[in-house]
Amino acid sequence: MATIPSPHTFRGGIHPAYNKALAAAEPIRELPLPARLTVPMSQHLGAPAKPAVKVGDTVAGGQLIAEAGGFISAPVHAPAAGKVVALEETLTASGRSCAAVVIETASEQVWQPLPTFPEWRFTTAKQLIDHIGTAGVVGMGGAGFPTRVKLSPPSDKPIDTVILNGAECEPYLTADHRMMLEHAAEIRIGAEIIRHILGARTLRVAIEDNKPDAIAAMEKVFQDMDGDVAVTVLHTSYPQGSEKQQIFSVTGREVPRGGLPMDVGCVVENVSTAFAVFDAVVNGRPLVRRVITVTGDAIAQPANLLAPCGTLYSDLVAACGGVAGRAAKVISGGPMMGFAVSSLAVPTGKTASGLLLLSPKKITGFTSQACIACGRCVDACPMRLSPAELSQCIEADDIDGAEQIALMDCIECGSCAFVCPARRPLVHHMRRGKAAVMARRAAAKKTP
Amino acid sequence: MEYLLLIISAILVNNFVLSRFLGICPFLGVSKKISTALGMSGAVIFVITIASAVTWCLQTYLLVPLGLDKFLQTLSFILVIAALVQLIDIVMKRFAPPLHAALGIFLPLITTNCAVLGVAVLNMKEGYGLLKSVLFGFAAAVGFSFALLIFTGLREKIERAAPPRCFKGVAISLVTAGLLSLAFMGFSGLVK
Amino acid sequence: MDPITTSTLCVGGIGLASAAALAVAEKYLSVPQDPRIGKVTEILPGANCGGCGYAGCADYARAIVVDNAECNLCAPGGAACAQAIASFLGRAAAAMERRVAIVLCCGDDTEALRRAAYNGIADCAAAQATAGGDKGCTYGCLGYGSCARVCPVNAIRIANGIAKVDKALCIACGKCVAACPRKLIKLVPAAAEIHVLCSSKDKGPAVKKVCGTGCIGCRICTKLADGAINMDGFLAVVDYAKPLTNEETVAKCPGHCIRKDPPASVQPPTPRS
Numbered sequence: 001m002a003t004i005p006s007p008h009t010f011r012g013g014i015h016p017a018y019n020k021a022l023a024a025a026e027p028i029r030e031l032p033l034p035a036r037l038t039v040p041m042s043q044h045l046g047a048p049a050k051p052a053v054k055v056g057d058t059v060a061g062g063q064l065i066a067e068a069g070g071f072i073s074a075p076v077h078a079p080a081a082g083k084v085v086a087l088e089e090t091l092t093a094s095g096r097s098c099a100a101v102v103i104e105t106a107s108e109q110v111w112q113p114l115p116t117f118p119e120w121r122f123t124t125a126k127q128l129i130d131h132i133g134t135a136g137v138v139g140m141g142g143a144g145f146p147t148r149v150k151l152s153p154p155s156d157k158p159i160d161t162v163i164l165n166g167a168e169c170e171p172y173l174t175a176d177h178r179m180m181l182e183h184a185a186e187i188r189i190g191a192e193i194i195r196h197i198l199g200a201r202t203l204r205v206a207i208e209d210n211k212p213d214a215i216a217a218m219e220k221v222f223q224d225m226d227g228d229v230a231v232t233v234l235h236t237s238y239p240q241g242s243e244k245q246q247i248f249s250v251t252g253r254e255v256p257r258g259g260l261p262m263d264v265g266c267v268v269e270n271v272s273t274a275f276a277v278f279d280a281v282v283n284g285r286p287l288v289r290r291v292i293t294v295t296g297d298a299i300a301q302p303a304n305l306l307a308p309c310g311t312l313y314s315d316l317v318a319a320c321g322g323v324a325g326r327a328a329k330v331i332s333g334g335p336m337m338g339f340a341v342s343s344l345a346v347p348t349g350k351t352a353s354g355l356l357l358l359s360p361k362k363i364t365g366f367t368s369q370a371c372i373a374c375g376r377c378v379d380a381c382p383m384r385l386s387p388a389e390l391s392q393c394i395e396a397d398d399i400d401g402a403e404q405i406a407l408m409d410c411i412e413c414g415s416c417a418f419v420c421p422a423r424r425p426l427v428h429h430m431r432r433g434k435a436a437v438m439a440r441r442a443a444a445k446k447t448p
Numbered sequence: 449m450e451y452l453l454l455i456i457s458a459i460l461v462n463n464f465v466l467s468r469f470l471g472i473c474p475f476l477g478v479s480k481k482i483s484t485a486l487g488m489s490g491a492v493i494f495v496i497t498i499a500s501a502v503t504w505c506l507q508t509y510l511l512v513p514l515g516l517d518k519f520l521q522t523l524s525f526i527l528v529i530a531a532l533v534q535l536i537d538i539v540m541k542r543f544a545p546p547l548h549a550a551l552g553i554f555l556p557l558i559t560t561n562c563a564v565l566g567v568a569v570l571n572m573k574e575g576y577g578l579l580k581s582v583l584f585g586f587a588a589a590v591g592f593s594f595a596l597l598i599f600t601g602l603r604e605k606i607e608r609a610a611p612p613r614c615f616k617g618v619a620i621s622l623v624t625a626g627l628l629s630l631a632f633m634g635f636s637g638l639v640k
Numbered sequence: 641m642d643p644i645t646t647s648t649l650c651v652g653g654i655g656l657a658s659a660a661a662l663a664v665a666e667k668y669l670s671v672p673q674d675p676r677i678g679k680v681t682e683i684l685p686g687a688n689c690g691g692c693g694y695a696g697c698a699d700y701a702r703a704i705v706v707d708n709a710e711c712n713l714c715a716p717g718g719a720a721c722a723q724a725i726a727s728f729l730g731r732a733a734a735a736m737e738r739r740v741a742i743v744l745c746c747g748d749d750t751e752a753l754r755r756a757a758y759n760g761i762a763d764c765a766a767a768q769a770t771a772g773g774d775k776g777c778t779y780g781c782l783g784y785g786s787c788a789r790v791c792p793v794n795a796i797r798i799a800n801g802i803a804k805v806d807k808a809l810c811i812a813c814g815k816c817v818a819a820c821p822r823k824l825i826k827l828v829p830a831a832a833e834i835h836v837l838c839s840s841k842d843k844g845p846a847v848k849k850v851c852g853t854g855c856i857g858c859r860i861c862t863k864l865a866d867g868a869i870n871m872d873g874f875l876a877v878v879d880y881a882k883p884l885t886n887e888e889t890v891a892k893c894p895g896h897c898i899r900k901d902p903p904a905s906v907q908p909p910t911p912r913s
Contacts, residue, residue, distance in 0.1 A: 025666050042694070094771065095771025095772035095773075098771060233496075252558040271803070291483040339771060340756070340771065341773065342755045342756035342774075343755070365757070366759065369612075370609065370610040370611075371609060373609070376839050392609055392610075393608060395608070395610070396607065397606065424760055425760050428760045428766055428770070429761065429766075431766075431769055431770075432761065432763065432765060432766045432769060435765065435769055436765075471864065506654075511650075514646050514650060515646075516646060516647055519647075519719065520647050520650065520651065523651060524650065524651060525652055527651065527654050527655060527658065530658075531658030531659075531661065534662055535661065535662060535665055538662070538665045538666060539665070539669060539671050540668065541670075541671050542669045542670070542671050545671070563901070564751055599731060604824060620903060
């Protein structure tokens with residue numbers, strides 16, 4: 001086992017102020033069970049889960065309350081025991097509504113575990129994958145891609161490298177950092193299970209160099225793991241945590257345009273996902289809770305809370321001492337790729353890893369101007385696109401022109417908008433352009 | 449060798465649009481889209497090359513023997529060029545209707561385009577033989593197309609770039625054309 | 641021969657030769673075009689708005705003459721134009737009444753609340769894509785002007801945060817209908833004067849929380865309208881196929897969302913090209 005500096009680094013990227021000191025030293029604290037949980041049906045990428053309970057049903061903690069809605073989907077389990085009081089629409093962080101199961105938690109908690117696989121080394125990959133799917137494990141880095149699907153690449157795409165994503169490049173967020181410090185051993189077992197399932201030989205634990213304590217902690221537990229294992233120290237840069245960029249930094253392989261990591265023989269999993277895999281396989285625990293960093297300069301006591309899915313943001317804020325001063329902006333996720341929310345009545349899910357409350361001092365409203373063709377965005381774009389030209393095309397409603405210069409390759413990381421001196425809302429343009437392209441494709445499919 | 453120099457001179461050094469300022473009308477009128485500009489370039493190359501050949505023959509075999517070249521040159525050249533362009537109009541309508549519709553009014557305007565007449569008259573002034581006339585005509589038209597295509601590319605980008613309101617449209621295009629012309633001045637001295 | 645005769649013969653000769661060549665070319669290479677297409681193009685208003693579904697007036701004229709398309713697809717031309725084309729071609733024309741666009745929302749910034757400060761592209765689709773828009777009501781007009789920008793005759797104005805169509809200028813080309821991300825704009829008969837200016841499908845209390853002038857689903861109007869207003873869940877919807885003249889519907893609506901327009905002319909406006 002070696003600690004190696006990353007052999008490459010991706011072109012572009014930015015270096016925002018990290019502001020992680022606010023919460024980095026806070027150990028993970030378990031949130032006292034809220035009285036009510038609004039468990040969303042859509043906590044993952046793909047079709048929403050279909051409720052399997054009715055109003056009035058009593059559920060145990062860990063019990064299945066919604067079935068997967070399709071192949072790319074995941075089941076949802078009750079985070080705690082209680083009674084189902086409603087099946088209603090709830091607001092989500094992205095502004096859309098989705099169905100939710102509202103559970104009033106009971107004072108006496110009952111837990112219903114799933115089967116465990118203590119001898120997972122001798123269990124077939126298929127059994128483990130099915131179990132992970134039944135446990136509702138999804139990617140906890142933000143996208144929520146069902147892990148069961150990610151760990152079942154087609155047979156013509158062999159995987160030789162598993163990368164554990166401990167980069168956490170978003171400013172303010174420290175959830176993964178604390179997980180690596182406090183649950184390193186469990187993460188290691190989760191990583192081993194993933195490697196075993198994929199039949200890969202190589203494992204790389206990728207951590208940015210601004211987290212030396214996490215690097216040390218992971219080094220210690222991965223010390224005696226067999227095979228080609230190493231901790232890769234990444235050059236701190238945003239978006240180092242983005243899959244494609246990380247694969248390049250760690251292995252030097254470039255994921256082809258429109259392709260997936262499995263096209264270059266890699267699978268990237270977040271450290272929290274690895275923990276969830278361990279929890280599911282060894283402890284028989286479905287994914288029902290996660291660590292969320294509640295931080296920002298408008299929250300009284302920043303913390304890393306272990307909260308059950310379905311906790312409302314208002315409960316999280318109350319558990320951290322409430323708002324300090326005035327919160328001008330509340331962001332679900334990180335400041336670069338998170339969603340600004342207009343209400344705290346939004347429930348947490350499996351994917352959102354942060355809640356930021358920012359005071360007016362930290363917010364600037366801006367008026368944007370025409371592009372001055374300075375090229376800073378071209379320098380910053382980690383996908384090597386030309387955001388200046390793309391935004392000009394989209395502003396002029398030339399969606400076809402934008403598609404021709406690789407609009408759909410944009411990962412919406414926000415590096416371009418961060419550096420733009422003309423303060424152009426570049427990511428907004430990209431999203432608008434992409435929505436127009438998708439609408440066109442959908443309309444084209446409909447007409448014969 | 450002198451043919452090569454002739455060609456380079458016509459395309460770059462004494463570019464018909466950017467140095468001699470002939471053929472500005474289609475240069476500004478057809479430079480909105482690359483596909484239209486390409487079509488126009490093709491038409492102009494065809495017309496000028498054939499016009500050079502035909503006018504040379506006309507001058508050498510009809511006008512000079514009859515001693516009419518001093519005063520009938522312009523009139524007869526225009527007549528022949530007009531007929532040629534009309535012929536191309538008919539051919540294009542038959543074989544490439546979308547291009548014909550896209551070029552619209554600018555196709556017949558090649559007739560009154562001073563570039564075509566300019567090439568024909570310059571050929572006579574320089575006293576070129578038939579081969580040289582045709583080559584010079586071809587090169588002049590290629591130079592025109594070159595300038596037109598560059599300018600179209602620039603204009604397509606400028607359309608999107610939202611210039612200040614007072615410059616929007618033709619204003620910024622003319623400024624750009626001026627700057628392009630300045631840029632081409634860099635070629636002067638390339639061929640003596 | 642003296643120069644004058646020589647020149648005349650020379651130029652004359654060139655002219656005749658060219659004419660002959662062109663005549664031959666015309667005979668063998670010409671493309672026959674129905675002269676009626678040109679005449680129909682002249683009858684059409686020439687706005688090139690695309691409202692008929694074809695790429696401009698010339699294309700529509702070609703479709704009418706060659707493909708037997710309907711004569712009454714031109715909204716700016718209206719009934720007069722459809723009649724003229726039909727009589728020119730010797731066909732019967734279907735009846736046509738003038739339509740205009742209308743924005744079914746009256747919740748401007750005085751009455752409807754905005755739940756967040758939106759700082760982004762001033763475009764309705766873009767605002768809608770950002771957390772579902774900054775308006776409290778998820779059905780109402782966002783007022784960032786996407787419809788006004790696509791209107792070829794500048795008939796839409798944004799006043800106090802919502803869009804309003806000027807009936808006198810509207811040519812019913814339908815571009816605004818397609819541009820609205822919340823599908824608020826409808827094409828209705830120009831003669832209709834009473835409209836329910838609300839599209840919110842929320843229940844009454846939920847509507848009142850976010851807008852002072854929304855439809856609360858009280859159904860008072862359905863009783864007064866004699867079948868011309870029906871309920872779609874909690875939203876009152878006018879059925880424009882039936883006549884609606886009872887002004888009590890306007891007076892008695894507790895949400896004040898039923899409004900009466902001043903009468904518009906039935907003749908379409910002269911289109912400016």
